[in-house]
Amino acid sequence: FCQRPIELGADFTVHSLTKGISGFGTDMGGAVIGPKKFQDMLLLFRKDFGAVLSSKAAWTILTYGLSTLHLRISRQTENAIKIAEYLAAHPKIEFVNYPGLPGSKYYELARKQMTDFKGNFAPGSLMFFVVKGNSLEEQKEKGRTLMNFAAKSAYTLTLAVSLGLTRTLIEHPATMTHSVIPADELLGHGIHPGGIRLAVGIENPDDIIKDLEMSLEQI
Template identity: 40%
Template sequence: MKFNTKAIHGNQHHEEVTGAVMPPVFLTSTYAQKSPGVPVGEYEYSRAANPTRTALENALASIENGSRGLAFSSGLAATDCLLRGLKAGDEVIAMDDLYGGTYRMFTRIYKESGIVFHFVDFNDTDAFSKLLSDKTKLIWAETPTNPLMKLCDIKVIAELVKGRGIIFAVDNTFATPYLQRPLDLGADVVMHSATKYLSGHSDVIAGALVIKDAALGEQLHFQQFATGATLGPHDSYLVLRGIKTLHLRMQRHGENGEKVAEFLENHPKVKQVFYPGLKSHPFHGLAKTQMEGFGGMVSFTFKSGDKAEAVKFLENLKVFTLAESLGGVESLANHPATMTHASIPEDKRKAGGISDDLVRLSVGVEDIEDLLADIEQALK
């Protein structure tokens, strides 16, 4: 199947008893057994598996071309599950531009774990290679990154770690499998905050892992089952419903994102626009070869460099909503320094390029004329 068909039908089956086209929401915690330890069907307890969640997990595996999909209570829960397989003395190499929640987990929640985290520019292959050792057990990449839209070459990183017993994981939240499929490029695991584009309607908190290797998928399922960060059946239904329109939404997100980025780049008050679809973006060439489009996430700074101007812009938006999160059908605006990335210390934030005048836009699927008019009036 091609992607658009796969988003609707991939690994999906009509419900066996009634023939329902969409899987029912199985609101049950447990399942009857014929004899002790002999369930009536394949399910025993919903922390281990639930039919609605299974339908979602099958769809996740299909759209990312993986062998196993796992659905979690949040994107951070999915990330945490992957880290549960590490032990004291193991080392993680992560990109130097990460979602603030991921950075917070690595540096604070696992601070006393004995796991060592290195942060490096993945495009500096010499610096990256020097960090690789027998202790390296996990590579963590975001591409494009949140909020500076940096990219890394997934194929290059995969080749550098090949055959070393290292898990290479990619946060594919911004691109989605509509634009980029990391497992096909050499990654071992894909992570999603399914809250964002996969669900697409700002009405659920969810996360996902998709794993290439079946044995690793089974290990991660055990870690999820044993620690309990599973997604409930109703939320599973909502994400699955969202996936069925992912291709339609991402097409419009990308069309609108490109036009917003071009508009901002030509505006006299704007200093720099971060969007891989622009020729001025340092990773534009890589984006054209690694991705199948550029998406709907756009960040920018002001020529004044003034935080107050950024705040005033955000306060005066009318169609865009000032809010956390991204990837919904509605357009959202965000101030990373005080919102999504506030957990990163100020000195590290600024050293990484997240200035106080940086604004991040999640461009929705509204009429582009209304979005551009809103940006224009807010800039005025």
């Protein structure tokens, strides 16, 4: 929805139906789009590896996912832009990585490549922001504190590692998905110890910002 690689010259695109296309986190699936001449080859691989979408998942995605895709993604993108601007101006935030911000090094590229079907700028709903601190360990601990408060006390923030859902999802990679990597090594892998990954949903953006503000007050 926000970016169409085939229009940019790609031969194939691979979509996760589990994320934005499904939108509700209830089903898993994938889709490959490409030239029809490769259809037999793709069907052979699907048969050999058993990657066959269940009929229930297919029905749910077609009935609820695709029919609401434009509404959900448009709302998520609008929310994300507003939230990214709020975070970028917050005194406790070191930086925000989101292509919809003019200060992003990917902003101009995103303006060219990331548009909806009406040509509107659509930089997506996923962002990464880093809390300030005097050391990497302090930033890591502040990130953990923020995440723990959000998980227990926030109304609109759900602790989870997915994206593209109607709910806003928050996680702290340094203490979750990448917790076995020491803080001083995380940067070498492109992950800041004080970083928070936020996948914005369709809730009222003011409510999301209020929950983020309360969470930031804890650090």
